[in-house]
Amino acid sequence: MNEQARLHEQARLHEQARLNERVPLDEQAAPNEWEPLRIEHRPNGVAVLTFDNPDKRNPMTGRLTAQWRRAMRSLRQDPDLRAVVITGTGPAFCSGADLGELADRHGQSLPGTRAQLSDFYRTWLTVRDLSVPTVAAVNGHAVGAGLALALACDLRYAAAEAKLGAPFVRLGLHPGMATTALLAEAVGPSRARELLLTGRLISGARAATIGMVHEALPADQVLRAALDVADEIAAAAPLAVRLTKSGLAQGQPTVERALTWEGLAQPVTTTTDDFREGVQARRERRRPHFTGA
Numbered sequence: 001m002n003e004q005a006r007l008h009e010q011a012r013l014h015e016q017a018r019l020n021e022r023v024p025l026d027e028q029a030a031p032n033e034w035e036p037l038r039i040e041h042r043p044n045g046v047a048v049l050t051f052d053n054p055d056k057r058n059p060m061t062g063r064l065t066a067q068w069r070r071a072m073r074s075l076r077q078d079p080d081l082r083a084v085v086i087t088g089t090g091p092a093f094c095s096g097a098d099l100g101e102l103a104d105r106h107g108q109s110l111p112g113t114r115a116q117l118s119d120f121y122r123t124w125l126t127v128r129d130l131s132v133p134t135v136a137a138v139n140g141h142a143v144g145a146g147l148a149l150a151l152a153c154d155l156r157y158a159a160a161e162a163k164l165g166a167p168f169v170r171l172g173l174h175p176g177m178a179t180t181a182l183l184a185e186a187v188g189p190s191r192a193r194e195l196l197l198t199g200r201l202i203s204g205a206r207a208a209t210i211g212m213v214h215e216a217l218p219a220d221q222v223l224r225a226a227l228d229v230a231d232e233i234a235a236a237a238p239l240a241v242r243l244t245k246s247g248l249a250q251g252q253p254t255v256e257r258a259l260t261w262e263g264l265a266q267p268v269t270t271t272t273d274d275f276r277e278g279v280q281a282r283r284e285r286r287r288p289h290f291t292g293a
Contacts, residue, residue: 036064039071044234045082047075054090059098060145065123072126082234084130085226086153087137096144121177128152131242133233137226138162138204139219151182157226158204159219164212165201187211237274238292
């Protein structure tokens, strides 16, 4: 490891320690305690988050939710982050909210339940606040809030045989975690009505044909495909990528509004060293090396 890389790593570890100091004690894991979320930081700025509770199909337990909150806080503070990949272990990507924990709320006051669920959903949807692109590698079943999490990512690749759906009504529940909006955004309002009102589960292969995921692949190829896409993003100019994500997130409904945003964002990118590097690399017929400057 060269000196610059070593200093970057020291800075990252220092920032992580500082962030952990701000985490409430009831959210901090005990030393050497098993955690249901594994986080890998790859050298090119891609972070890989892996749900690791396969025996229970990776449910969104209170423990996992607390760790997710810490992870999102840390990633938002990482200046070297270029892209995030989210995946699971075992037969499921994520099975959604822990139904046992949800059933335990039965009998609580309605305002209390509403506040707890709102905090739960908003915590998981902070993935949308990340300024870098997020890629869901849906290795297996994604159900309920687990599907909503995949839909909250910018890009989605799924195992062809995986089951995806939001069967809230089959459990006597109204959909949550903004599924009514996220699903409609992905597949259109008409198809979203069909899936939400029936609670139907569909295969990853079918999901790809209706736009729920970008591509369906054999299960053992899903993570590799997602990482390849993340690597492509990480190799692009960081500021240009972040501004492009911001523009897309605004959901430009008209050409005029798109032109207004682009008129603000594109001139900014023309002032960067990365733009000059991109042009020079094109002239020299080589791959550009972007630094974020």
